[in-house]
Amino acid sequence: MESIALIERLVGFETVSRDSNLPLIEFVESYLDDHGVASRRVPSHDGHKSNLIATVGPEEEGGVVLSGHTDVVPIDGQDWSSDPFVIRRDARRLYGRGTCDMKGFIAVALALVPQMTKLRRPVHFALSYDEEVGCLGAPDMIDVIRRELPPTRGVIVGEPTRMQAVTGHKGIVGLRTTVTGYEAHSSQTHRGVSAVMTAARRA
Numbered sequence: 001m002e003s004i005a006l007i008e009r010l011v012g013f014e015t016v017s018r019d020s021n022l023p024l025i026e027f028v029e030s031y032l033d034d035h036g037v038a039s040r041r042v043p044s045h046d047g048h049k050s051n052l053i054a055t056v057g058p059e060e061e062g063g064v065v066l067s068g069h070t071d072v073v074p075i076d077g078q079d080w081s082s083d084p085f086v087i088r089r090d091a092r093r094l095y096g097r098g099t100c101d102m103k104g105f106i107a108v109a110l111a112l113v114p115q116m117t118k119l120r121r122p123v124h125f126a127l128s129y130d131e132e133v134g135c136l137g138a139p140d141m142i143d144v145i146r147r148e149l150p151p152t153r154g155v156i157v158g159e160p161t162r163m164q165a166v167t168g169h170k171g172i173v174g175l176r177t178t179v180t181g182y183e184a185h186s187s188q189t190h191r192g193v194s195a196v197m198t199a200a201r202r203a
């Protein structure tokens with residue numbers, strides 16, 4: 001299937017994070033199977049959703065993982081001018097929930113599977129669930145990748161980054177600062193040091 005047809009199929013699965021992604025997973029499994037590629041599920045504990053891992057090419061180390069999440073954010077209360085789960089095309093763009101984030105990437109990668117048959121190093125697909133609600137699906141899948149796949153050279157996550165390669169993730173640094181003053185009676189401020197005033201000034 002060509003990329004746009006695959007995007008249409010994938011967007012057509014209503015994989016809002018609160019719902020099951022299994023119909024999409026089944027579709028990808030059978031698509032890969034049609035191309036002679038075996039895949040395996042890494043399901044959620046309640047069996048309601050699943051990750052999917054597949055290897056195209058030889059079972060060797062040095063491959064690359066193409067990773068994407070299959071869930072999308074809800075459409076509740078949003079004023080869509082067309083059905084969000086049916087791709088609408090204009091001259092230049094495709095519109096639909098998840099076209100960009102990030103079924104488009106998955107679709108393009110899957111569309112290239114027929115051309116991946118002569119690879120000397122493998123391409124691994126790693127599709128997750130529940131990314132939009134805290135990356136709940138990926139950790140179990142990462143465990144299986146670590147345990148069972150030959151060591152890989154890298155992971156490409158097809159998140160939208162305005163077509164720029166991003167090599168890190170937004171992070172957070174938490175700092176705790178203690179400012180110690182010198183206690184004195186409030187009638188004699190010249191004999192003490194206020195920690196509050198000092199901390200505010202340094203900030």
Ligand SMILES: [Zn+2]
Pocket residue numbers: 069101102131159160
């Ligand atoms: Zn995303």
